[in-house]
Amino acid sequence: xxxxxxRQPTVTSPLRSRKPRRRWFPAMGIAMAMLLGTASHPxxxxxxxxxxxxxxxxxxxxxxxxxxxxxxxMVFYADGVVRGAVGLTGSDSGTWExxxxxxxxxxxxxxxxxxxxxxxxxxxxxxxxxxxxxxxARNIQGQIKQGKPKGY
Numbered sequence: 386x387x388x389x390x391x392r393q394p395t396v397t398s399p400l401r402s403r404k405p406r407r408r409w410f411p412a413m414g415i416a417m418a419m420l421l422g423t424a425s426h427p428x429x430x431x432x433x434x435x436x437x438x439x440x441x442x443x444x445x446x447x448x449x450x451x452x453x454x455x456x457x458x459m460v461f462y463a464d465g466v467v468r469g470a471v472g473l474t475g476s477d478s479g480t481w482e483x484x485x486x487x488x489x490x491x492x493x494x495x496x497x498x499x500x501x502x503x504x505x506x507x508x509x510x511x512x513x514x515x516x517x518x519x520x521x522a523r524n525i526q527g528q529i530k531q532g533k534p535k536g537y
Contacts, residue, residue, distance in 0.1 A: 433504040433515075436483040442505070442529055443481075443488070447537070450511065450527015457527060460537045468537055471495065487517055496522065 434442065443461040450457050455472030461481055462468070467490050470476040479492035489502040501522050503514040514525035 433486060433506050434512075436486045436488075439486075439488050439505050440483050445532065447530045447533050448512075448514075448525075448527045449530055450525060452525045453523055457525060458534065458537075459527075460533045467492075469495075488514070489518075496520075 444463050446461060448457070448459040448461070452471055455474075457469065457471050459467055459469035465480050465482055466478060467481040468476065468478045469492075477492045477495045479490055479495070479498075481488065481490040483489075484502060486504070487502040488505060489500055491500040492498060499520060500518070501516060501520065502518045503516055503525070506513045506515055508526065511526060511528040514527075516522040516524060
């Protein structure tokens, strides 16, 4: 019969001698924040304007806001023409239309003339235009002003 190996002495650290505590407070806090967050902020899609609401809001009016940290102006004409300017890059024009519950535009030069579509989501006194097409352009934020500014 083989001799048994000598036992290794056990070193016990004061930190290891305690039973591990269950730290449920952080997990509980995260769970509560998630629960409250979803209860008080329904999904953006539920808050988005309908196509008819968008058309009524923008026709003959101006969106003034920000896009990529630049000042943005977009003027929506009743005939489906949109004119605007972003920062100091000059102005552009194009067309706009409502497709389902989305606003879509196609500029002559902005975005290389590629059609972009957005949901309009009320946000305080203004709106968030959330891009919903496959290109995923950055969102636009702004407020609607009645009529059009001088020069448009």
